[in-house]
Amino acid sequence: MSGDAAVTSVAIAGSGLAGWLAASLVARALPDLAITVTETPGPDRSLGVTTAAEILLPDDLLMLGEAGWNGPDLLRECRAGFLLGTALTGWRADGAAAFMPFGEIGAPLGPVPFHQLVSTQRRRGEAVNLANYSIGALAAQAGRFAPPPPGDETAHSALAFGLCVDTQRMAAMLREDALERGVQLTGALSDADLVIDASGPDSRFAGAREDWSAWFPFDRVASARRSSEAPPPPYVHCDAHAAGWQSFAPLADGVGELFVFASADAPGAPPAEPFAPGCEVAAWTDNVVRIAGAAAQHDPVSGLQLHIALADVLRLIALFPATRELAAEAAEYNRQWREQTDCAFDAALLRLARTGARGAVWDRLRASPLPERAGYRHDLYAANGRIVLHDGEVLDEAGWIAQFDALGVQPRKGDALADALPSERIAAHFAAIRQAMIAAVGRMPPYQALLAQAVA
């Protein structure tokens, strides 16, 4: 009989960023629920690893906006910086730096996608840098930025931006919001119809687990927040080094650093948090839904910890059980969560396993065969530049193209329709795009001035 009753209470285990994100968004979406949050001591590993800064993708900002969290608040409260993409150094065999912008790159010519035009021109002997046709990359390079004004119809309208937020400050902001909405803080987990486990990898609810250490060799993570007098750039910088990689995420008043490495390859490295990549076999069992780092522990190279936590919370809200009979919702939640987990696995693995980075650990990665699905994605792109898209992608088509291209993966063969176009026609198309973008960037204000105003 109780199966027919509505879900009226939710207990959230874990008071890190993931827990407060769930508390705030669920309380906003379903104000009649009784929600409690159990406090957890120690560093915040709710997203899987401890970080000083986290990334919100362009789409995340839209989603948060729909839930009532708008950009200006996030900027001010979270000491955030704007992001236009990620700069890579040390990842390519030719030693070149690369930039992976957010948003579309270039524009299609009729039915032919832009990256296929590029591939055709390159095989015809032209050197084409993808980033030269991304308004985000050009703006980042010029040190200029402004969000596209509403109704803008110039090249500026294609500018996609995310935010880099201070992890602790975002958790504090969400906590304050949740408490204002009546969420109760408790010492021990309270009895509830539904439990949201946001307590990270050491969760007491941990069930059967999949171990990914055969694919992902990096098992140590060190994070730090450094203050900085220098103005922050509008991009994350990610550098590959001999034993792993390191990233610098720009906040309004500092830098969130992350140092990730394989302990076997870095003897004498300073102490760091152990990290074990893997995931739960099922995120939702009985009345417990594991979210974020309690459900999956992805190598943080894609910087998607917060994106995945947000997706988990929004998926739970979209599938919030109509009654205490939870089976139909749980099955669908697990299906969608698994799709996203697999896609995030592929994105991180292809970012790490097929690079030109130097070091024994990178050599081992390059020498290992890829699992079937990731291998299929890589081989198809390497064959003809086609992107495989599944449900639950964490990178969109443009994101996959930017990643493959930045790592130096080049399609062997072109698109037949692109190859049927004369070189001059494509060159004229490229020139027109670039000209419009450069003009639009020229009209943007200097980034530093805009950021100072936004976080003031």
Next chain:
Amino acid sequence: MMGAGPIRKVVIAGGGTAGWMAAAALARLTGNGVTEVVLVESEEIGTVGVGEATIPPIRTFNAMLGIDENEFVAATQGSFKLGIEFAGWRREGEAYLHPFGAYGADIDGVKFHQVWLAMRAAGLPLPLDDFSLCTTAARLHRFQRPDGNPASPLSQLAYAFHFDAGLYAAFLRRHAEARGVVRQEGKIAEVRLDGESGFIRALALEDGRVIEGDLFIDCTGFRALLIGEALGSAYEDWSHWLPCDRAVAVPSTRTAPLLPYTRSTARRAGWQWRIPLQHRTGNGMVYCSRHISDDEAAATLLANLDGEATADPRPLRFTTGIRKEPWRKNCVALGLASGFMEPLESTSIHLIQIGISKLLALFPDASFPAHERDEYNRLTALQWAQIRDFLILHYKQTERAGEPFWEECAGMPIPESLARKMALFRAAGRLFRYEDELFTDASWTAVMIGQGLMPERHDPLADTLDPREVRDLAMRMADAFRRTARAMPTHADYIARHCAGRTM
């Protein structure tokens, strides 16, 4: 023969809708100055195409070819389509419309059909139809193209076409020939394979001519002369889910008013289609030969025409299913050669269209690497299975009683993917679109509710909205759709003004 470099010669075997659609689209490849496109067809061999109904994505195909829509409608004696009416599918005497376009507008992030379910639970059972502009206009026999203003209710309108498939093929033939495709008249006598690779090397015609090529497109219909007979690509039978295996088609005289929708009427052991064209009405009956004889099926069809039959009924046999490898060796099958699903949701031309666009995007070079083929086959299997599930829903979710055919359908086991979708909708009206599937939430909602699969509850998010505000908003939406539809011209007038075909 498995050389390097671009494909030099594409040979399309078979005209008809599939062949000429492929020819018109592949003509673009000749721009590289290397590739030639040849189509072989015989005037002796009839094509299966009858009155065809389509779905909105065909507009993308036409736009890609640069076809003027009015010119195309006039040339094919076409008409406009706002959806499909399903009569008797849930129960005898009841009908619902599966419209194109959305239902209402989401409110504060809550999906409209959830708002509708919440209103219903609160004792306000408004017809779902009132919240679809396509349905409202269709019921009034009215049509107008949407305008670009997103604030106008008209922006909610989506449309496709009905047309004469024979005239469509002829129209595309003119288009393709004008762009360099060469047509060869002749009957294929033999498909010649390379002894070593097993690739198709050439088609030998009855008059002795031999047409060599690098890539062959099999558009030979059910015979599947290249992909099936010559290359042995196996066929996956889906008739345990979609048991109809025959059809009989007959044209009849046009009647008034000219309906802007396709009609599908459930019969004792199958269903009858009705496709309104400018010069006539296309009719047919799809049925299961285990439950009804050919004579009885034809008699039922003829007894249920709303105009005079203008030709003898033409019979057709098929096995619903899909070619396991629609691309094998150097041959890609399109249209009936690649598989068959009954035209219940007007997907036949769409399946050809997505085959062509996939082929263009994955167009191989002369070395025929496996990646292109594998990806083409993977996407095809996925897209076909999604449409298959949607068709099965119509048969599975029925309350027709006392008829062995329908009782068998209601009791049959269904694919797990569909069972999951139905269970989720039944629990709280939830829908998720998988892997970029063709049919939208609105389509699934229309057919699930139309077939009587009413959710037991609604999404708890819908209860967070103010019920009075929601009711007012919903009333205003329905009112705006009604007024917009009433202001449209009739379908017949719209055609007369913009795209009338030549009187025949």
